[in-house]
Amino acid sequence: NAGVMQNPRHLVRRRGQEARLRCSPMKGHSHVYWYRQLPEEGLKFMVYLQKENIIDESGMPKERFSAEFPKEGPSILRIQQVVRGDSAAYFCASSQDRDGYTFGSGTRLTVV
Amino acid sequence: GDSVTQMEGPVTLSEEAFLTINCTYTATGYPSLFWYVQYPGEGLQLLLKATKADDKGSNKGFEATYRKETTSFHLEKGSVQVSDSAVYFCALEAGSYQLTFGKGTKLSVIP
Numbered sequence: 001n002a003g004v005m006q007n008p009r010h011l012v013r014r015r016g017q018e019a020r021l022r023c024s025p026m027k028g029h030s031h032v033y034w035y036r037q038l039p040e041e042g043l044k045f046m047v048y049l050q051k052e053n054i055i056d057e058s059g060m061p062k063e064r065f066s067a068e069f070p071k072e073g074p075s076i077l078r079i080q081q082v083v084r085g086d087s088a089a090y091f092c093a094s095s096q097d098r099d100g101y102t103f104g105s106g107t108r109l110t111v112v
Numbered sequence: 113g114d115s116v117t118q119m120e121g122p123v124t125l126s127e128e129a130f131l132t133i134n135c136t137y138t139a140t141g142y143p144s145l146f147w148y149v150q151y152p153g154e155g156l157q158l159l160l161k162a163t164k165a166d167d168k169g170s171n172k173g174f175e176a177t178y179r180k181e182t183t184s185f186h187l188e189k190g191s192v193q194v195s196d197s198a199v200y201f202c203a204l205e206a207g208s209y210q211l212t213f214g215k216g217t218k219l220s221v222i223p
Contacts (some may be wrong), residue, residue, distance in 0.1 A: 004155075033209070042116070042201055042213030043156070056210075091155055101211070103148075105155040 004029075004094050004104035005074075012110045013082050021077040021107045025094030032075045033101065034067060037089040049075060082111045114139045118202045118214035125192055125221050133187040133217045135176075135202035143206040145169075145178055145185040150199045150216070159187075159200070192221045 005024040013019050025032050030050055035043040045059040049069035060067065064082075069075040079086055089108045093101040119134040137143065144163045148156040160169030165180035174189045185202060202214040 006155075031209075035211075040215065042203075042215045043211070044213070045210045048209060059210075095209075101158070103155040103157070105153075 004092055004102050006090075006092050006104035006107050008107060009105065010108050010110070012112060014112055015083055016081050019079040019082050019086070019109055021079075021090050021092075021109070022074045023077070023092030023094075023104060024074040025092075026096075026102055029094035029096050029102070031095045031097070032069050033093045033095075034075075034077050035091045035093065037091060037106075039088070043091060046077075079109075082109075084111050087111045114143070114204060114206050114212045116202050116204055116212055116214035118200075118217055120215070121199075121218040123217060123219050125219070127194055127221055127223050128191045129221075131187070131189040131192045131196075131219070133200055133202075133219070135185045135187065135214060137183050137185065137202075137204050139183075139204055139206040139212075141207050142180075143204040145176070146203040146205070146211070147174070147176055147185070147187050148201040148203060148213075150201065152198070156201065192219070194221045194223055197221045 032049045034046040037043045047060050047067045048056040064080045066078045089106045091106045093103045115138045117136050146161045147159040149159045150156050160171040162169040162178040168177045176185050176187045197220050199216045199218045201216045203211045
């Protein structure tokens with residue numbers, strides 16, 4: 001039973017490009033959460049999704065960021081027109097119900 | 113709002129030394145408290161947790177006790193090893209699914 005799988009592990013984008021981060025939850029988990037870790041900071045909640053539904057996106061920046069968790073396939077965090085300040089580690093976590101998070105290894109985004 | 117404050121690092125210790133990493137919190141209600149560990153290049157792993165006052169979480173020689181009166185959840189280990197070198201995060205969950213994290217404390221253990 002594989003854990004939470006995130007890819008790519010490292011992503012480099014030029015300013016203005018789009019970044020797509022993928023997260024496959026653990027088997028049987030229907031809740032997905034995205035967190036962002038800025039340099040020298042703790043993780044900050046971004047968004048909570050269930051299949052085909054965004055439950056809470058209160059931590060998402062209002063512009064350029066979006067997330068989805070389709071009926072089939074991984075959850076996607078999409079950042080349009082990236083800027084240097086988007087450089088961070090993005091972590092996905094999943095749970096079966098609302099307890100017991102399991103985190104993935106993260107995607108480290110670098111904007112050049 | 114909810115917040116977690118943990119001691120700033122980096123912390124450097126010799127092997128077999130005693131470790132304490134302080135963590136205090138502010139939250140409404142009665143949160144659950146966690147310690148996560150992040151090894152270089154990896155994601156966060158749950159190290160231990162406590163869900164109510166006076167509970168002691170323990171794992172791999174690490175311990176932390178939920179102290180409601182001092183709103184603290186300090187992490188301790190009696191004898192650290194080189195393999196314990198990592199970043200340690202204190203976190204809380206206050207009745208919702210969101211975790212609130214401290215900034216992390218980097219621990220380096222030297223032989």
